[in-house]
Amino acid sequence: MTPVLIKKATIIDKKSAFHNQIVDIKIENGIITEIAKEIASNDDFEVVEKENLHVSQGWFDSSVSFGEPGYEDRETIENGLKVAAKSGFTAVALQPNSFPIIDNQSHIKFVLDKAKNQATTLFPIGALTKNSEGQDLAELFDMKNAGAIAFGDYKRAIQDANIQKIALQYVQDFDGLIITYCQDNSLKGKGIVNEGIASTRLGLKGIPTLAEELHIARNLFLLEYTGGKLHIPTISTQKSIALIKEAKAKGLQVTCSVAIHNLVLNEEILSGFDSRYKVAPPLRDEATRKMLIEAILDNTIDCITSDHNPLDIEHKKLEFDMAKDGTIGLESAFGALLTILPLEIVIEKLTNAKTIFGIAQNTIAENTIAALSLFTPNEEGTFTKENILSKSKNSAFLGQQTKGKVYGIYNNGKLLV
Known part of the structure; x- marks a missing residue:
């Protein structure tokens, strides 16, 4: 060395x-x-x-997707970690949305083995439910022992409140962290962009902010009932901010993140119907974008993620309503954030998530x-x-x-x- x-x-x-x-x-x-x-x-x-x-403490991204196993054409773990390193990240949390879904200890061991001897450290997130189908809990304790740092179904909201309740209760036995994407699917319906003036003007089906907010409210009620720790990823509405701020004031162990694209871009960029801007949750209006930045500054939002999600051209370069949600974001993360936030805040929000996920945070000292x-x-x-x-x-x-x-x-x- x-x-x-x-x-x-x-x-x-x-x-x-x-x-x-x-x-x-x-x-x-x-x-x-x-x-x-x-x-x-x-x-x-x-x-x-x-x-x-x-020089700062190493940055940590709390939500990246790579593809391997199953979708190596989108990204491999080896190349994904090299991208992360060149983008300034010393650690990333890998989402379980591969094929197969990472929902048991052998899958956790597989991705950890693939990530050996890389400059950037990989921390796997295990699926919360089997095959991320929202029906039965996955092998959470076994995955924790194999190296999973948290459990969540990427971009799939748990519609069954009882499953959510049982998960929050169960993981307390081993100090587990539940990640819950919040979206009421019945309210989302066939919506693909933020519901509002822009969606009406463009003739695109809208997703009401209520779809996110109703689920956040439900999950916070469940957290208050069960206790435990809950992380809500990529919040995107003004009411979501208010609900989380209120829950924190009550003393609930809740944290949240926001995706960089929701901080930097707004729905006006959709006017060209470019599917690169189709993301979940969708880009919101300018007033909401500014409120999300305010929530960063007052620490309601704990951390920022690139929500890096590589997709192949066959699934992305399509008509807007047919394209999959998601954008890559590791390479652009730092450069985009510095256009909207002070340097010290950017560094703080790119390192804070380590504490949430139980990862050692090393101060720069001898x-x-x-x-x-x-x-x-x-x-x-x-x-x-x-x-x-x-x-x-x-x-x-x-x-x-x-x-x-x-x-x-x-x-x-x-x-x-």
């Missing part, structure tokens, strides 16, 4: 004694051994020097494990096809302005810049 010397780096880590200081960082055998204003280099060290270099993201906040540009590293190219951010640039990561004893 070659020792590494990071030169003249501004540390962004509020918990570190070196926050906002420009320092050199010496890393040996995966451990930060020295932090100082100036550290002499020698031939044994790999030296990292970049323009306006900044004698700690080195898990670092390397970047500059200043560079401005436009996100283009050349920036896409994923096998699938279904990015909603093509043509969008970006700010900042990722240099790479140091993690698991590996430097990738």
